[in-house]
Amino acid sequence: MIDLTTEQQEIQEWAREFAARFxxxxxxxxxxxxxxxxxxxxxxxxAQAGLVGNNLPGFLGxxxxxxxxxxxVTEELAAACAGCTVLLGATMLGLAPILASGDLEAIERFxxxxxxxxxxxxxxxxxxxxxxxxxxxDFIQGHPEGRARxxxxxxxxxxxxxxxxxxxxxxxxxxxxxxxxxxxSDAPIRESMSCFAVPTDTPGFAVGQxxxxxxxxxxxxxxxxFDDVFVPENHLIGKAFGGWELNRxxxxxxxxxxxxxxxxxxxAAYDRALDYxxxxxxxxxxxxxxxxxxxxxxxxxxxVEAARGLVWKSAAATAAGxxxxxxxxxxxxxxxxxxxxxxxxxxxxxxGNGYMHEYGVEKLLRDAKLTxxxxxxxxxxxxEIMEAVMEEVGA
Ligand SMILES: Cc1cc2nc3c(=O)[nH]c(=O)nc-3n(C[C@H](O)[C@H](O)[C@H](O)COP(=O)(O)OP(=O)(O)OC[C@H]3O[C@@H](n4cnc5c(N)ncnc54)[C@H](O)[C@@H]3O)c2cc1C
Numbered sequence: 403m404i405d406l407t408t409e410q411q412e413i414q415e416w417a418r419e420f421a422a423r424f425x426x427x428x429x430x431x432x433x434x435x436x437x438x439x440x441x442x443x444x445x446x447x448x449a450q451a452g453l454v455g456n457n458l459p460g461f462l463g464x465x466x467x468x469x470x471x472x473x474x475v476t477e478e479l480a481a482a483c484a485g486c487t488v489l490l491g492a493t494m495l496g497l498a499p500i501l502a503s504g505d506l507e508a509i510e511r512f513x514x515x516x517x518x519x520x521x522x523x524x525x526x527x528x529x530x531x532x533x534x535x536x537x538x539x540d541f542i543q544g545h546p547e548g549r550a551r552x553x554x555x556x557x558x559x560x561x562x563x564x565x566x567x568x569x570x571x572x573x574x575x576x577x578x579x580x581x582x583x584x585x586x587s588d589a590p591i592r593e594s595m596s597c598f599a600v601p602t603d604t605p606g607f608a609v610g611q612x613x614x615x616x617x618x619x620x621x622x623x624x625x626x627x628f629d630d631v632f633v634p635e636n637h638l639i640g641k642a643f644g645g646w647e648l649n650r651x652x653x654x655x656x657x658x659x660x661x662x663x664x665x666x667x668x669x670a671a672y673d674r675a676l677d678y679x680x681x682x683x684x685x686x687x688x689x690x691x692x693x694x695x696x697x698x699x700x701x702x703x704x705x706v707e708a709a710r711g712l713v714w715k716s717a718a719a720t721a722a723g724x725x726x727x728x729x730x731x732x733x734x735x736x737x738x739x740x741x742x743x744x745x746x747x748x749x750x751x752x753x754g755n756g757y758m759h760e761y762g763v764e765k766l767l768r769d770a771k772l773t774x775x776x777x778x779x780x781x782x783x784x785x786e787i788m789e790a791v792m793e794e795v796g797a
Contacts, residue, residue, distance in 0.1 A: 403711075404715075410470070413471055414475070420448075420451060421482035424444060425482035428443075428444055428483070429485075430762055432444075432489075433483075433765055434759075436621075445527070454525065455517050456471075456472055457472045457494060458513070462509065463517025470718050477669065480663040481673070482670070484666065484772075484773075485619050486620045487663050488620075489621040491659060492527070492576075493528045493572065494528075494656075494659075495529070496572070496580050497512070498580075499530065499648050502640075502652045505639070511636065512599050516528060516577070528576050528578045530579070531581040532649060533569050534551055535551075537591070541646070542778040543782055545591075546590050546592075548591045549587055549589075549590075550565075550584035552564070552582070552583045552584065561635070561637070562630055562632050563581065563628045563633065564629060564631070566610070566627055567626040568613075568625050568626075570623065571621050572621060572624075573609060573622065574609045575622060578601055579602060580600075580639060581600050581626075582595050582597050583596060583598065583628075583645075591646050594643065595645030595646050596641075596644065597638075597644075597648050599637045607627070610626065612624050616771065616772070617765065650727075653730070655730075657716075657727070657731060657778070658713060658716045658734075661716065661730065661734040661737040664740065664770065665706070665710055665741070668737065668743075668744040668745075668770075671741070671745045671766045672703055672744055679695050679751055698747045698751055701743075701747065702747055705740035706740070709733070712737065716732070716733040731778070734777060734778075734783055735784060737773070738774045738780060741769075741770035742773075745769075746767060748766060749767060
């Protein structure tokens with residue numbers, strides 16, 4: 403078991419208070435009306451509080467939270483609203499390729515000004531664009547048959563990008579998008595892709611459809627269109643043709659925050675079910691005294707503890723400079739399955755009230771489902787766990 407330091411406990415408490423004050427009161431409004439002006443207010447308040455880039459080092463304008471401390475913060479936010487957490491967190495996902503490239507000039511050019519904006523009234527956001535209509539799991543896995551359709555070609559002293567991305571979190575509100583494009587649509591993606599930083603005011607860039615999604619509705623998932631988008635040479639992130647490997651590298655770091663979002667949902671479901679069960683009287687006693695409800699709550703509490711154990715272990719590995727894709731994938735699959743199971747059980751504990759929007763518990767189930775799909779579906783995550791296991795045993 404990992405013992406939290408006093409400072410980590412204080413940060414956790416601070417994040418809990420922020421969530422209670424600024425996130426919880428807006429969660430249902432943003433679920434109903436994702437384009438509500440409340441969204442910009444939340445982004446501004448969170449950015450000014452340092453919650454958009456809390457994992458960024460202090461010299462780049464972040465809070466310098468280590469990955470475990472970051473997980474404590476994310477769990478608190480996600481327990482209040484998973485969609486709001488992704489709304490705030492997708493910027494760090496968008497910046498992840500730039501940070502992972504280790505290219506100090508690129509970090510100075512793209513990350514620093516964005517971090518500086520978080521203290522102002524006009525916080526700037528980022529998004530990461532990899533998925534295409536015909537390229538989902540194949541990109542995550544680097545499947546040999548997978549092909550990308552978003553193309554890049556050399557043009558003078560830069561690059562020209564053409565294509566279309568889908569399901570991009572925060573695509574419609576981002577100021578900068580890191581986009582993966584292929585140099586050859588007939589070539590396997592592992593060998594043919596590069597990553598580029600594209601400011602969204604670049605001519606030829608456009609936001610297409612904003613998808614009407616089931617859960618995590620506070621965060622817009624969008625189609626992005628690239629029509630002869632020109633970027634100069636220094637907008638290439640990492641090595642040319644090294645795009646897939648760069649994405650692989652960032653997944654060992656970005657998957658744990660997704661697991662943490664799922665953990666937050668699982669915990670919220672358990673907390674709300676326990677709270678309700680102690681108050682609701684049926685059969686002559688608070689329902690928490692009935693064994694049928696106790697069995698549900700016991701399983702929910704086990705899932706929360708187990709998910710947190712995996713999340714913390716994975717975050718601690720990253721903090722120790724040894725990020726593990728296997729551990730992150732274990733945390734992500736377990737926590738997301740736990741979130742779906744706990745949200746389902748929480749609805750059961752609340753009975754008819756659990757099925758009603760106003761209680762916000764059915765939202766947990768809608769929010770939870772997505773954690774089994776993005777950042778690699780749970781099937782693909784399980785393949786990746788086994789890939790690592792097979793390598794370990796030489797099979
Ligand atoms: C709301 C939302 C937000 C998202 N945000 C982003 C974002 O910000 N940036 C981004 O780039 N992407 C984003 N995504 C994309 C997400 O990562 C993909 O949806 C996910 O990787 C799955 O890809 P897919 O939807 O194309 O499903 P598919 O790959 O078509 O998978 C469909 C089903 O087939 C299974 N499957 C696929 N391949 C195999 C195989 N080889 N063997 C066995 N089973 C297989 C899958 O597990 C799944 O059950 C987002 C998606 C959603 C829904």
